Amino acid sequence: MAKRDGSTKDLATRNNQASELVPSEAPSELLRELVAHLRQNRTQLREEWVGRISEARLLTAMTKEEIFAEATSVYDSYVEALETETYEDLQNYARNLSERIIPRGVETHEVVGIVLLLRDVLARSLFAKYQTDFKKLNRILDAYEPAANRIANTVAVGFVQERERVIRQQQEAIRELSTPVLQVRERLLILPIIGVIDPQRARQLTEQLLRGIRTNRAKVVVIDITGVAAMDVTVANHLVQTVEASRLLGATVIVTGLSPEIAQTLVTIGVDLGKMNTVGDLQGGIEQAERLLGYKVMAVAEAR
Amino acid sequence: MEVPILKQGEVLIATFQAALSDADLENLRRGLLQQVVRFRSRGVIVDVTAMDVMDSFASRTLREIAHMIRLRGAETVIVGIQPEVAFAMVQLGMTLEGVATALDLEEGLAYLIEKFKSID
Numbered sequence: 001m002a003k004r005d006g007s008t009k010d011l012a013t014r015n016n017q018a019s020e021l022v023p024s025e026a027p028s029e030l031l032r033e034l035v036a037h038l039r040q041n042r043t044q045l046r047e048e049w050v051g052r053i054s055e056a057r058l059l060t061a062m063t064k065e066e067i068f069a070e071a072t073s074v075y076d077s078y079v080e081a082l083e084t085e086t087y088e089d090l091q092n093y094a095r096n097l098s099e100r101i102i103p104r105g106v107e108t109h110e111v112v113g114i115v116l117l118l119r120d121v122l123a124r125s126l127f128a129k130y131q132t133d134f135k136k137l138n139r140i141l142d143a144y145e146p147a148a149n150r151i152a153n154t155v156a157v158g159f160v161q162e163r164e165r166v167i168r169q170q171q172e173a174i175r176e177l178s179t180p181v182l183q184v185r186e187r188l189l190i191l192p193i194i195g196v197i198d199p200q201r202a203r204q205l206t207e208q209l210l211r212g213i214r215t216n217r218a219k220v221v222v223i224d225i226t227g228v229a230a231m232d233v234t235v236a237n238h239l240v241q242t243v244e245a246s247r248l249l250g251a252t253v254i255v256t257g258l259s260p261e262i263a264q265t266l267v268t269i270g271v272d273l274g275k276m277n278t279v280g281d282l283q284g285g286i287e288q289a290e291r292l293l294g295y296k297v298m299a300v301a302e303a304r
Numbered sequence: 305m306e307v308p309i310l311k312q313g314e315v316l317i318a319t320f321q322a323a324l325s326d327a328d329l330e331n332l333r334r335g336l337l338q339q340v341v342r343f344r345s346r347g348v349i350v351d352v353t354a355m356d357v358m359d360s361f362a363s364r365t366l367r368e369i370a371h372m373i374r375l376r377g378a379e380t381v382i383v384g385i386q387p388e389v390a391f392a393m394v395q396l397g398m399t400l401e402g403v404a405t406a407l408d409l410e411e412g413l414a415y416l417i418e419k420f421k422s423i424d
Binding site: 249 | 383385388390391393394395399406407408411412415
């Protein structure tokens with residue numbers, strides 16, 4: 001019920017506005033007037049905007065000159081988007097800008113912040129210009145606000161999309177680097193794991209290891225997790241499953257380099273320690289693996 | 305489809321050809337037990353290389369076969385579990401605990417021969 005009331009009321013105001021608009025200019029004409037105003041006062045408004053940016057301590061990663069240069073082109077694209085009511089150029093510009101500033105550590109809130117600041121600065125100047133003619137001010141704002149919001153939206157979305165693209169790219173790069181399965185002796189593999197393990201990476205590690213066991217005909221595998229600071233319960237369970245799956249392929253797994261935190265996690269989830277073969281460090285692990293495989297490593301002098 | 309059981313010295317070798325029905329698995333269990341008794345075998349190798357899916361019934365039957373053969377005084381090795389199958393089995397909690405496993409037939413034979421030596 002309430003919703004219907006709201007919509008009828010909404011409709012009523014819109015009708016009202018429409019009837020008010022009839023005798024005067026169409027919205028596009030208003031926008032044109034608006035753009036002319038913004039072009040005229042370009043220097044002053046731009047400077048005020050840059051002032052507000054530094055006041056709000058945004059874009060601290062950039063120098064004053066850089067901010068001014070970017071501000072100029074953002075201002076021009078902004079006015080152009082208002083004029084043409086097409087947002088593709090602006091979108092491209094936003095993407096291009098994001099590409100340049102993301103590596104410098106500019107945050108999402110800063111980008112959104114500066115666009116909103118520009119919107120406010122321009123709105124203020126419109127207030128100042130039309131304060132004597134309240135009705136006209138209303139109409140101008142009616143034309144300005146949706147366009148300005150759309151611009152802010154476009155820039156913010158462009159920035160976030162670019163950021164996500166960068167993140168995806170980096171994730172892929174890390175994934176490619178992250179999982180070497182190495183043969184150190186015949187039938188002995190080591191799998192050094194470094195960094196954070198998320199469920200997806202854990203899955204990939206398992207797949208590579210099991211395939212490695214098959215292709216290298218490995219009998220013993222040493223998984224070294226010295227480089228893993230912590231793992232959550234899901235990943236710890238996954239590790240245990242990897243150990244069991246390797247056993248089904250006939251390989252013994254030795255896990256080395258458990259940090260105290262990981263040891264705690266494993267104890268908390270109640271791992272059957274009979275199934276897990278663990279050794280303190282990688283050296284100890286490899287030595288034990290050699291014993292299992294029947295190797296005996298000694299100094300040449302001793303052997304004589 | 306019947307699973308052929310081959311005799312190689314003291315060892316019996318059963319090779320799964322493809323996906324098996326539950327009835328085939330029952331037959332295999334009966335057949336293996338009878339042959340272990342008849343040939344006085346000391347070891348059994350079950351080769352599952354050709355299986356690309358392992359359901360819980362198959363997994364349980366394999367475990368039962370291994371335990372029953374142990375009661376007859378012989379050793380069982382399951383060989384040739386595919387990597388994907390192994391991980392799927394573990395995720396479903398079918399870990400064949402207490403059953404020896406090896407990479408392939410060759411490894412399985414080596415394991416059994418090693419085992420016989422340690423007993424002798």
